Amino acid sequence: MTDASDRRADRYGKPLVGRRTARVLMALAGALFLAAVFYVGVQASSTPVRTEVLAYEHVSDDVIAVDFRVTMDPGTEASCTIQALNKGRAQVGFVEAAIPAQDTRRSTHHVEISTQGDAVSAEIINCEAR
Secondary structure, eight states: OHHHHHHHHHHHOOOSSOHHHHHHHHHHHHHHHHHHHHHHHHHHHTOSEEEEEEEEEEEETTEEEEEEEEEEOTTOOEEEEEEEEOTTSOEEEEEEEEEOOOSSSEEEEEEEEEOSSOOOEEEEEEEEEO
């Protein structure tokens, strides 16, 4: 059997790292991957403010109205940036809305965005606790 291993090594060359070193490196890479997944999961679950666009309506050619829901701990104030987008997904307007402290976890809000063109949709860029 060593004769076959020797012929294989002669033909293809010897491994760059030994079998034990390869196993240790694979275990280390797996541990790093699991640590990264855990970290991202913890960061995503600990987001203090979550938002969701419920609806948007074209009020006029240069105004779009947006209804959105904010989920955060009661008594928390937030600041949300909402943008209006045109057909090419370029920003044609935005507004920063101050969300006052609420008594409940979920609250619904309404803003109107003045636009510099025809808006076809709206999205929340950022919403963070103050």
